Amino acid sequence: DDGYQLWLRYAPLDKAASARAGDIGSEVVTASRSPTAKITAEELTRGLSGLLAKKVASGDAIRSNGAVLFGTPKDSPSIAGLALPLERVGSDGFVIKSAVVKGKRVTVIAGNTDVGALHGAFAFLRLVQTGAALDALDVVEAPKVKLRMIDHWDNLDRTMERGFSGFSIFNWWELPGHVDPQLVDYARAEASLGINGIVLTNPSGLTTAVSLTEPWLKKAAALADLFRPYGIKIYLSARFSCPQELGGLKTGDPLDPQVRAWWKAKADEIYRIIPDFGGFLVKANSEGQPGPQDFGRSHADGANMMAEALAPHGGIVIWRAFVYSPKPEDRVKQAYNEFKPFDGQFADNVVIQVKNGPLDFQPREPFSPLFGGLEKTPAGIELQITKEYLGFEIHLVYLGTLWQEVLQSDTYAKGSGSTVAHAIDGSLFHNKLSLIAGASNVGTARNWSGSIFDQANWNAYGRLAWNPDADARAIAEDWVRMTFTSDPAFVKPVIDMMMQSRETAVDTMTPLGLAHQMATGHHYGPGPWIDNVGRPDWNPTYYNGADKSGIGFDRTPTGSNAVAQYHAPLAAIFADPNKTPEPLLLWFHHLPWDHKMVSGRTLWDELALHYARGVENVKAMQATWARMKPYVDAERWQITADFLAMQYDSAVEWRDASIAYFQSLSGRPLPHGVPAPAHDLDWYKAKRLPFAPGNPGKTASPFRED
Numbered sequence: 001d002d003g004y005q006l007w008l009r010y011a012p013l014d015k016a017a018s019a020r021a022g023d024i025g026s027e028v029v030t031a032s033r034s035p036t037a038k039i040t041a042e043e044l045t046r047g048l049s050g051l052l053a054k055k056v057a058s059g060d061a062i063r064s065n066g067a068v069l070f071g072t073p074k075d076s077p078s079i080a081g082l083a084l085p086l087e088r089v090g091s092d093g094f095v096i097k098s099a100v101v102k103g104k105r106v107t108v109i110a111g112n113t114d115v116g117a118l119h120g121a122f123a124f125l126r127l128v129q130t131g132a133a134l135d136a137l138d139v140v141e142a143p144k145v146k147l148r149m150i151d152h153w154d155n156l157d158r159t160m161e162r163g164f165s166g167f168s169i170f171n172w173w174e175l176p177g178h179v180d181p182q183l184v185d186y187a188r189a190e191a192s193l194g195i196n197g198i199v200l201t202n203p204s205g206l207t208t209a210v211s212l213t214e215p216w217l218k219k220a221a222a223l224a225d226l227f228r229p230y231g232i233k234i235y236l237s238a239r240f241s242c243p244q245e246l247g248g249l250k251t252g253d254p255l256d257p258q259v260r261a262w263w264k265a266k267a268d269e270i271y272r273i274i275p276d277f278g279g280f281l282v283k284a285n286s287e288g289q290p291g292p293q294d295f296g297r298s299h300a301d302g303a304n305m306m307a308e309a310l311a312p313h314g315g316i317v318i319w320r321a322f323v324y325s326p327k328p329e330d331r332v333k334q335a336y337n338e339f340k341p342f343d344g345q346f347a348d349n350v351v352i353q354v355k356n357g358p359l360d361f362q363p364r365e366p367f368s369p370l371f372g373g374l375e376k377t378p379a380g381i382e383l384q385i386t387k388e389y390l391g392f393e394i395h396l397v398y399l400g401t402l403w404q405e406v407l408q409s410d411t412y413a414k415g416s417g418s419t420v421a422h423a424i425d426g427s428l429f430h431n432k433l434s435l436i437a438g439a440s441n442v443g444t445a446r447n448w449s450g451s452i453f454d455q456a457n458w459n460a461y462g463r464l465a466w467n468p469d470a471d472a473r474a475i476a477e478d479w480v481r482m483t484f485t486s487d488p489a490f491v492k493p494v495i496d497m498m499m500q501s502r503e504t505a506v507d508t509m510t511p512l513g514l515a516h517q518m519a520t521g522h523h524y525g526p527g528p529w530i531d532n533v534g535r536p537d538w539n540p541t542y543y544n545g546a547d548k549s550g551i552g553f554d555r556t557p558t559g560s561n562a563v564a565q566y567h568a569p570l571a572a573i574f575a576d577p578n579k580t581p582e583p584l585l586l587w588f589h590h591l592p593w594d595h596k597m598v599s600g601r602t603l604w605d606e607l608a609l610h611y612a613r614g615v616e617n618v619k620a621m622q623a624t625w626a627r628m629k630p631y632v633d634a635e636r637w638q639i640t641a642d643f644l645a646m647q648y649d650s651a652v653e654w655r656d657a658s659i660a661y662f663q664s665l666s667g668r669p670l671p672h673g674v675p676a677p678a679h680d681l682d683w684y685k686a687k688r689l690p691f692a693p694g695n696p697g698k699t700a701s702p703f704r705e706d
């Protein structure tokens, strides 16, 4: 098994589960005729045939007990007659109910729309796959977040920014003439998670301007046609300088009437070609991208201009808050300071897309204070599924726990219980729009994500997008059962391994609240000593602040005072090293090496022990995986075993290089149980990766450092 089928393998159920299923799934029935209904019928027959190991047919009338009837009350009088609570599920949700229709026992999957029923069909198949009891189903589900997005950081030449799974799955050269049938499987996978928006192009891409020209829009239209019946709209990244680059205008000033007219005409053209186009994703005035500030205007001016052009067509602007520039102000304060003053000044069809933490997708950060900070403008959350700072496709790191930690963080914006999840799902501030976006980890790799376990991150992202209050462990369990087996001898140890894997990544790379200690440019491997990159805030030394006196970044009132961006009581908690949770200690504090930790040990000893624990835990994962060999096919077992061996070497390097550097400053001996680094500091400093993926256009030579 090469992993291509993802979590939609539909392998035959084991004896116990198939006995429990009884005659359920005997046939698939629908009165709907739409392309979406056709897809739903195909998925149900494919899934049930595989799971029940028999040929399951579809038709338009119920013939047998165990039939699966799906559709909408509009198309099906039988569904209409059941008085299902469809008023609770909106356009995308569904009801699954065991019922008796025309004297037969049936399982009804109903939505207000065909897309709702499609989502219900995938949910039903998941129940079958995970061995749930199926005879008294009563499921009512609606997504909590309106816009559930996958952001591709794919360039038009098919290279991918921070992509570790091959090249882009969008073959722009062959489009629109040929649409790769593999994209049908891609659409199925996204629809199985309830994803309803896909950004096709990289917001940082230098070539995105051209993607808004007619030939490229026609290519995008072919993809929109493909995704439409799956309930997925397409979006494009829009470069702020398009009026200059494409329209030949002298300015891109958002208040200039010609510029505004250019965007309006462009929006009209896009909607002529793609009538249900979703809207624009914009990265402006960040990392060298053009933006309204180039013309002395604000983010609100820029976003509102684009919003005005899209509004008549129902499109939206997703404006990224990942902004920072080389100024003395603490980098992690900048996004809040740039957006908070404009809260409430953005048009109704603008969402601000905020990375989960105030820095940049680190193994651990506190949540961004823009969650709970923006009250009148919807703040969506951006998560990174692709593991740029967490060991690429090589390290086994389940991100469900990272995301749950962020989503369940309390912002205290309206007193306790004001979680990030409720800020982003719109319930806290009663926003009309709500959004969650995940930077994709999908590419041309046969297994889609580069590693089998990275499929779990794609899956967990989608499940959390549907329900940000979902539990990471429960999601992992479903994924393991669907992807591998329901054998308890496999399920529990593998879930346990996944559940601790993120903490292992933190221990390996950035324990105790450290951040951005990765080597320059590619971000794989250690570089805590690096202090020579063009800008202070791109250097690991900026973040670790390590010197002879201690380590950490002082963000209390004696330092950058970033803590003040958080609501009470967090501001005070984070300002006090004795109250700050230890996992975030060095994020907020610069402390002496001898600072006393909760364990009673010194900070130095504790730090060294964390790095050592990172290595030990990777070793434990290897041992677990070795024991799992009898339960997995050879191919998926081997790639995972190979990657774990590479991860082990990487963890050893992280431990030794970090300790060698920090020890050169702390001058302290190593605590018992922490081995001395194999080489001296200069050896680690001299080390270069011969090549690292995911850095197109940024790495002039594979040996370049910045």
Ligand code: BDP
Residues within 6 Å of the ligand: 161, 162, 204, 283, 322, 360, 361, 388
């Ligand atoms: C950083 C990546 C960079 C992205 C940027 C972004 O290193 O490649 O372009 O985020 O989100 O993490 O725009």
